[in-house]
Amino acid sequence: MMDCGFGIAETKARLERVGLKPCDLTGIVVTHEHDDHLGGVAAFSMKHAIPVYMTRGTSHWLPPEFPAVLVRVIDSHSTFEVQDLRVEPFPVPHDAREPVQYVFGDGNARVGVVTDLGCSTHHVEEKLSGCHALVVECNHDLDMLWGGSYPVGLKQRVAGRFGHLDNRTAAAMVKNLERSQLRHLVAAHLSQQNNRPALAVTALAEALGCEESWIGVASQQDGFGWRDA
Numbered sequence: 001m002m003d004c005g006f007g008i009a010e011t012k013a014r015l016e017r018v019g020l021k022p023c024d025l026t027g028i029v030v031t032h033e034h035d036d037h038l039g040g041v042a043a044f045s046m047k048h049a050i051p052v053y054m055t056r057g058t059s060h061w062l063p064p065e066f067p068a069v070l071v072r073v074i075d076s077h078s079t080f081e082v083q084d085l086r087v088e089p090f091p092v093p094h095d096a097r098e099p100v101q102y103v104f105g106d107g108n109a110r111v112g113v114v115t116d117l118g119c120s121t122h123h124v125e126e127k128l129s130g131c132h133a134l135v136v137e138c139n140h141d142l143d144m145l146w147g148g149s150y151p152v153g154l155k156q157r158v159a160g161r162f163g164h165l166d167n168r169t170a171a172a173m174v175k176n177l178e179r180s181q182l183r184h185l186v187a188a189h190l191s192q193q194n195n196r197p198a199l200a201v202t203a204l205a206e207a208l209g210c211e212e213s214w215i216g217v218a219s220q221q222d223g224f225g226w227r228d229a
């Protein structure tokens with residue numbers, strides 16, 4: 001499992017929806033300390049004795065009572081394995097202590113996930129190139145953000161280079177990638193206040209020159225279902 005912002009019961013319910021039980025999990029890989037990613041990790045990990053993988057900077061945010069035996073500190077540039085899964089972390093520009101995002105691989109397919117990044121970098125695009133599936137942050141529509149009700153300081157933070165990707169920047173980043181293997185693209189981490197699924201889909205489809213129906217959207221309520229390779 002990657003990140004966990006929910007409480008124990010909600011996490012269990014969401015796992016059940018995709019046919020999984022807590023005991024099916026062999027690890028939780030964490031991206032950074034923000035509450036929507038780390039908030040539920042410690043409780044779930046302790047309840048089910050599941051090890052957590054995170055950078056040193058992120059591990060500082062675990063509660064003091066968290067058992068050291070469950071912590072696996074990772075290097076943000078070094079690939080590691082969780083059973084049969086190859087996990088490639090990479091650093092991202094985001095306003096957290098030592099944030100990373102991940103590419104997961106099983107030897108056949110590579111799945112890249114970026115949920116929180118303020119802007120794209122050459123290194124991020126190198127890591128995401130050649131993936132078979134991508135889950136990409138489309139946090140906000142710039143016009144909705146600037147015209148919306150957030151305080152000015154928060155708008156600047158969200159739109160800043162260590163904040164979150166807007167639809168058009170996300171689309172431009174995906175367009176830059178080597179995409180010959182790409183079979184699935186899912187827009188994720190959409191703001192409920194500052195975005196609409198249709199805006200994210202249109203931005204991605206226009207940039208890639210593909211059908212809008214080919215692009216998936218993860219909703220905060222339902223996430224997204226299993227996909228066939």
Ligand SMILES: [Zn+2]
Pocket residue numbers: 032034094096116
């Ligand atoms: Zn964040």
Ligand SMILES: [Zn+2]
Pocket residue numbers: 034036037115116189
């Ligand atoms: Zn987030």
